Amino acid sequence: MSILALDLGTSSVRGLVLDDAAVPLPGVLARRPVEVAVDDGGAATLDAAAYLAALVDCVDELHAAGRLDGVRLVSASSQWHSAVPLDRAGAPLGPLVTWLDTRPTPAAGATGPTDPRAFHQRTGAWWHRFYWTVKLPWLRAWSGPGLARFTGLPEFVLGALLTEAPMSVSQASGTGLLDLARLDWDEEALAIAGVTRAEVPPLAPAGWRGRARQEYARRWPALADVPWAPATGDGAASNVGTGCVDPTRAAVTVGTSAAVRLVQPVAPGAPLPPLPESVWRYRVDHERIVTGAAYSAGGNLFAWARKTLQLPEGEALERELSAITPGRTEVRADPRLGGDRPPGTAPAGAGTLAGLAFSTTPAEIFAGLMDGVCAMVARDLATLESTVDGMTEVVLGGGAVAAQPWWRRAFQAALAPRAVRHVDNPEVGATGAALLAAGLVPAGR
Template identity: 50%
Template sequence: MPRTDGRLLALDLGTSSARALVLSAADASPIPGALARHKVSARYGAAGEATLDLHDYVEGLLGCLDELQAGGHLEGITDIVMSSQWHSIVALDNRDRPLTPVIPWVDTRSVEPKLGADFDEHAFHARTGAWLHRLYWTRRIPWLMSEVQADSFAGLPDLVLERLTGARVTSVSIASGTGTLDLARGVYDEEALEIAGVKPDRLPSIVPTGWTGSLSSEFERRWPGLVGVPVHPPTGDGAASNVGTGGYDETTAAVTVGTSAAVRVVHPIDNAPELPWELWRYRVDDKRAVTGMAFSAAGNLHAWLTGVLQLDKEHQEPTGVEIGSSRVIAVPFQAGTRPPETVPSGSGLYFGLSFDDTGADLLAASLQGASLEVDRGLRMLDGLFGRQLSVVLGGGGIDASAWWRRCLTATFARPTTVCAEAEVGARGAAAVALGLSPDPGGEHLRPVDAEVNRVAALRPRYSALRELAVKASKELG
C-alpha cells in the first residue's frame, strides 16, 4: 500500500536547473518553503555543442540538500525519489573517470550509423520506440568513441545515483530514453548495441522499479536525517511529468508545456498498441510505457518572442486577440522538429504579416501554431487508443498563460483539466516509486464554440503552410 504519512525528498535533474524539494507522502504535493535550486547553464558552440559541467551539476545538487538541511527540512524523510532529463550521456575511462562533459539532448553532434543491408528501421522503431537519431546512444556512442578512448558510458541520472549510493545502475525508464532498450523485454536491445558498438557490460545495469539503494556513509554523516532512507531509481522526466500531471492511464493524454512541449499517454506495456512511425515510446516502470510526440518550440518560443518584441510583463499575453482570429499564421520551427521529421533549427515561419499587425498578433499566432502542433500529436494518440482522450494540462507554460490554456482547449475541441501543481516532474517520480495516483486538482476548462470554429477554419491553412515550410527546409538545406 502507498505510504500516506511522512515526507519525501525529490531530486529533479533538469537541463536548466538541478533542484531538491520535499513533498508530502500523502499526495506528493510540495511542502511550502522546502525547495532549493541550483541554476545550470549549458555551454554552446558553433559546431552544435551543448554541454553541461558534470562536477558543477552534481556539487550544485548536493548543495541543494545542504540548503534543505540548514532549513530543517531533511527530518522525517521516508524515501528519496528522482526525476531526470532523458537522453544525456557521459563517456568514462577504465577507472570510471569522466572523459567528457554531460552531453544533453540539445547537442547536435553524432555520426551516421553503419548499418547492414538487412536493417529494418521500422522493426527497430517498433521494438525500441526510438529512431536512429542523434538524440540516442546508437549514434552518440560511435561519435564519442571517435573522439575519446572511452571504456564505458552512463547518463547524468546514473552518475548522480552512483555518487549518492555507490551503485552504477539505471532504471528501465532512463534506459528507454537511450534508444537502446527492447521495450517489451526491458533489457538492452542486441541490435541497438551492435549499431552503437558496445557490449551491455559497458553500460549501467538495469534494475527493477522496486530496487532501492542507500546513501553512502559520506552522505549519511553529511545529512544525518537521511540515514537508512531508501533511494529509488530515477524516472525519465517525460514519464514523470505525465504521471505527476494526472495522466497515468490509457484514457488520458497529458499535455505538458515547459521549455519544449509534449503530448503523451501512459499505458500498460503488455498488449501495447502497435507503435506508429511518427510517435516515440519509452518506459515508465516495469509495467507501464508512455507513448507520445514531443515538440521543440513551446515556452522557449514565448520567451524568445516576448524578448524580441520587448514586451513588458503586462503585455506578455495576447489578451486582446481572439483565439483563432489572427490573420498571421506562425509555423513554430525556430528550434526545428523532433524525429522522425528532419526540419533543422532556424526554420520558423510567419505568413500574412501586414502593417496593421501588432506584437499581440505575432504572439497569438505563435502560441496558436504551437497549439496546432500539439494537436497533431493528440489526434494521432486518439486514433492509436481508439477513443477521444481526456486531456490534462501541466507545466510552467500552462501555469503562466491563461490565454494559452484557452487556446489549447479550443484547438483540441474538448474539455481540459489544468493540473494545479506546478512540480509535476517531482510529483510524478514520487508517484511512480511509491504507487500513487495523483489527482490534477485544478480548474476545468470547456471549449468555447466560436473559438473552436475559428481554429477549425484556420487548421487547413496552417497545414498547407506547414507543408511548405517542411519542403522549403529540405530544399534550402
C-alpha cells in the same frame, strides 16, 4: 513520513519535500539554475560536474533548514536522452550531451536497423541523432583514449551520491536501446551503437533501492539510512503527476520543451500495442508504457519570444494579447527554432514566420508562435488517440502554460472539442516520480 523529490531538469536542478501522499510541502524547495552551453553548430551541453555540485547545493540547503528530518524515501525525475562518456574512474571525458544537441550524425558507411519498422515497434525509437544508437558512436569518435563506458545524467549524479546507481527502465527506454517488452537491452540496438553491455549502465530491477555513500550519509545524516529510488524520465513522471495514468487522459506538458503523452498499462513480457510510425514510445516503469510526441519548442520559445519581441511580463502581457483570438492569428509560424525532435531531422534554425505586414505587432508575432506549438500538439494527439478507444480528456501542465493564460486558451481552442483542464502544480515531474517511487499509483492504472 515525507519524500525528498529531486528534479534534474534542463534549466535547473531542484529538491523539494513532499508529504506521505506525495503532495509538495509549501515553501520547501531548493533550486539552482544550470546553464546549457549552446552554439551555432548545434551544441547543447551541460558540465556534469557543475550539475552534480548544484544538486548537492540543493540538498545541503534543505538539510541546513532541517527539512530532511522525517524523510523516508528519495525519488528523482530527470531529463531523458542525455549521454556522457566516462573514463575508468567514472570521470567525464567531456561535457554531457543533452536532448537539445543536434550535432550527432552517423559515421560514413554506418547502417541502421535491418528492419526499421520492427526496430521502432520493439524499442519505441528510431535510428536518429536523439538516441544512443547515433550519439554513442559520435561521442566515441571524439572522446579520445581512456573511454570506458557511457552513462546518462541521472546515473552520473546518483552514481556520485550512492553506492551504486543502475539505470531505470524508464531512463533506459529514452536511450533507444531498450526492448520495451523484454525490459532488457536490445542486441541489435547495442550493435548499432557499437557498445557492449559492459559499456552501458546495468538496469535496475523492479523495486530496486539505493543507499547514500558514506561521505554523503555523514553530510546528510537524516538520509543516512533512507532508500533512494532510480530516476524516472521527466515526461513519464509529468504524466503521473498530472493524473494521466490511463488511456482516457492525455497530458500536454510545457516546460523547457513541450510534449503530448498517453500512458497505458503493459506488464513485462506482455505484447506491446501497435505503434504509429510518427510517435515514440518509452517506459514509465516495469508496469506501464508512455507513447507520445515531443517538441524542442516550449517554455524556451515562450521566453525567447517575450525577450526578443520586448514584450512585458505577467498581466501586462495578457492585456496585450487580449484582443487576439487564439487559433485565428494572422501570423502563421513554424516554431521549430530548436529543430526537430525525432523522427524529424530538421536542424536548429528551422523556424519560420509568415503573414507579416507593416501593421503586425510584437504581440501578434508572439501569438502566432504560441499557436504554432498548439497546432503541432493537436496533430499528434489525434495520432495517439488512433491507438485507443476514442477521444481523450486533456490535462495541461508545466510552468510555461501556468504562467500564460492566453496560451492555455490557445491550447483549448486547438484541442476542441476535447475537454481540457489545467493543473497548476509547477512540480508535476517531481510529484509523479514521488508517486511512483512510493507505490501510490496502482499497477494496471
